[in-house]
Each structure stands twice: as structure tokens, then as C-alpha cells.
Amino acid sequence: MTQRIAILGAGVMGETLLSAILDSGHPVDALVISEKRAERADELRSTYGVSVTGNAEAVADADVVLLVVKPQDVPALLDEIAPSVRPSATVVSLAAGIRIEAMASALPDGVAVVRAMPNTPALVGEGMFGVSPGPDVTAEQLAAVVSLLESGGRVVVVDESRQDAVTAVSGSGPAYVFYLAEAMIAGGMAEGLDAETARTLAAQTLVGAAKLLSESDATAEELRRRVTSPNGTTHAAIVTFDERGVKDGLVAGVAAAAARSAELSGPA
Incomplete structure (x- = not known):
């Protein structure tokens, strides 16, 4: 069964992941990206044929939600999407420094949370992602996240206590x-x-x-x-x-x- 993917944030990294995931063969009708600026939204629709919506609408039917925004924007974004996130969804933050506990406390009980650290070579398909699953993440959910991020490079799974080292190295x-x-x-x-x-x-x-x-x-x-x-x-x-x-x-x-x-x- 094809998973529905929501990418929240249409900046450089958000678009990079969008392009990489589509290039990996993921169907465009099972992927949505959020963008508030009308001109940018039109550009994404024209370039990728993807659905572009607001944040809450994007996550409503999503199996995996990728948060690709600046760290300072994550708390407000979590508050905005919390009422709309599916209990079975996996929420993945690619924002530096946002701890799993902070994300989990802002979302409904049981929502799986993953913390990931990307790097800029993902722009050319050679990224390095350090991924840390939260306590509610199943093996199947983690595998799905790893598979998605591998479309932009390589992935290693580490304990969250090692995320500062991942940040420092890659x-x-x-x-x-x-x-x-x-x-x-x-x-x-x-x-x-x-x-x-x-x-x-x-x-x-x-x-x-x-x-x-x-x-x-x-x-x-x-x-x-x-x-x-x-x-x-x-x-x-x-x-x-x-x-x-x-x-x-x-x-x-x-x-x-x-x-x-x-x-x-x-x-x-």
C-alpha cells in the first residue's frame, strides 16, 4: 500500500526532498507539500504536478509528515497541525535541535515521532541523514522513514543522545x-x-x-x-x-x- 506523504515547508530542502521522493517512483497523487505563498505554490504545482495546500490540510490524510522548516518555526507548526494529525501517522522533524520529547508533547498521544539531521549534499542526491526514532515508532514506521530519506542520500539510525555528534560530523x-x-x-x-x-x-x-x-x-x-x-x-x-x-x-x-x-x- 502506497503511503501518503506530507512535506511541510517548501524551501530548498523541502523541494529537494519532494523532487527526490518523486524521482524514487513515489506517485505524485500520494504526496502533498504545504506553501502559503500563492506564487510559490503555483510554481511547485507547475514544476512537479503536486498538490499544494496549507499545513493542517496537508497532514489530515498523511501517513508520514516531514517537517522541513526552520527550528524556530517548529513549535507553532506543531500546534497548528496537532488537531489534524492522524493517530497512526509518523511525524519526522528535519529541523536542527528539536528534541523528540518536545515534539511528542505537542502532538496527540501515540503519534510516532522521528528526529532527523540532514545535510546540504541532499541537494545533489548525496545527502547524509542521521535518524533517531522516538519510543512510539515501530520497526515498520522507521523503515518507511529510512526508505523515504534514502531517496536523497544515505541514512544511519542513531540514538537521540548521539544527534549532537551527527550534527557536528555530517x-x-x-x-x-x-x-x-x-x-x-x-x-x-x-x-x-x-x-x-x-x-x-x-x-x-x-x-x-x-x-x-x-x-x-x-x-x-x-x-x-x-x-x-x-x-x-x-x-x-x-x-x-x-x-x-x-x-x-x-x-x-x-x-x-x-x-x-x-x-x-x-x-x-
């Missing part, structure tokens, strides 16, 4: 990679490359290395060692990175991101 992680790319491009230009060539070299190197890491059974450390010949060019770079504290700085940065995520989420 939620914020694309920025770390772009930061590294900035440095690689700047270094290449300093050595005489033009900006376009340096960008192409850095971007494809990151794509290839990420694919190799994803598809290999070897650890990141082992893969790095395979490229690092003793006293070679890569060795010279790695020694310099270690002398400058690059690795320690990145590890500390992840810890700082996790701590900030915990602060923004509020008390457990």
Missing part, C-alpha cells in the same frame, strides 16, 4: 570540506594555477577521495597511508599539517560544533 561537515577546498584552491593558486583550474583539481580530488572512502573497506587512516610515500610530496604536506595542528584543530572543531548543538537543543 550536519556541519560539508562546511569543513568546503573550508578544506578553499585552502587547496588557495594553495594551488599560490603555486601558479589559475582559479578555475585550481577549483577543478580540488573539487574532483575531493569527489574521488570521498567515493574511494565510501566504497572501500579500508579506514581513512589506511587510505591516507597508501597515498603517503616516505619522504615524498604527500609526506611533506602531512608533516606540515601535523606541525601546524591541522588534525587537532579539526577534531576540536567537531567537538565545539557538538557542544553548540547541545546548547541550541536545550536541556535533555
Whole structure:
């Protein structure tokens, strides 16, 4: 039986999930997205042929409800949809820092709640989602959520207590990679490359290395060692990175991101 999906929020991530779910073969007549702006609603209908409604109407018949709005907008949205959510529905929040307990307390008793952390590579179908099910989520409901999000990338299931770590590694992680790319491009230009060539070299190197890491059974450390010949060019770079504290700085940065995520989420 085809599940009915409601996506609340027609911003970049909301549209990304809409497109990915439709591309996965989900029938358009079993999917609805909410949008208050008439011009934007018309654009979505024209582009995807999807039904566009208000929030309460969108969730009334939905089996799975995806909340794809800013964190500060979630409390008011939950209050708005609570009277209309089906008792058998699964509500999934993709808003950073919104705890399962807070969502569950705003919804009718028994409604299954899932917390998910996406990242921006979902825009190109290579997203990473960290998913945490609430206590009322069945194995079947969790599998349905995982299947939906896999249309936009990969999914790992973690205990909610690990969501701050997920946020620090993959939620914020694309920025770390772009930061590294900035440095690689700047270094290449300093050595005489033009900006376009340096960008192409850095971007494809990151794509290839990420694919190799994803598809290999070897650890990141082992893969790095395979490229690092003793006293070679890569060795010279790695020694310099270690002398400058690059690795320690990145590890500390992840810890700082996790701590900030915990602060923004509020008390457990």
C-alpha cells in the first residue's frame, strides 16, 4: 500500500526532498507539500504536478509528515497541525535541535515521532541523514522513514543522545570540506594555477577521495597511508599539517560544533 506523504515547508530542502521522493517512483497523487505563498505554490504545482495546500490540510490524510522548516518555526507548526494529525501517522522533524520529547508533547498521544539531521549534499542526491526514532515508532514506521530519506542520500539510525555528534560530523561537515577546498584552491593558486583550474583539481580530488572512502573497506587512516610515500610530496604536506595542528584543530572543531548543538537543543 502506497503511503501518503506530507512535506511541510517548501524551501530548498523541502523541494529537494519532494523532487527526490518523486524521482524514487513515489506517485505524485500520494504526496502533498504545504506553501502559503500563492506564487510559490503555483510554481511547485507547475514544476512537479503536486498538490499544494496549507499545513493542517496537508497532514489530515498523511501517513508520514516531514517537517522541513526552520527550528524556530517548529513549535507553532506543531500546534497548528496537532488537531489534524492522524493517530497512526509518523511525524519526522528535519529541523536542527528539536528534541523528540518536545515534539511528542505537542502532538496527540501515540503519534510516532522521528528526529532527523540532514545535510546540504541532499541537494545533489548525496545527502547524509542521521535518524533517531522516538519510543512510539515501530520497526515498520522507521523503515518507511529510512526508505523515504534514502531517496536523497544515505541514512544511519542513531540514538537521540548521539544527534549532537551527527550534527557536528555530517550536519556541519560539508562546511569543513568546503573550508578544506578553499585552502587547496588557495594553495594551488599560490603555486601558479589559475582559479578555475585550481577549483577543478580540488573539487574532483575531493569527489574521488570521498567515493574511494565510501566504497572501500579500508579506514581513512589506511587510505591516507597508501597515498603517503616516505619522504615524498604527500609526506611533506602531512608533516606540515601535523606541525601546524591541522588534525587537532579539526577534531576540536567537531567537538565545539557538538557542544553548540547541545546548547541550541536545550536541556535533555
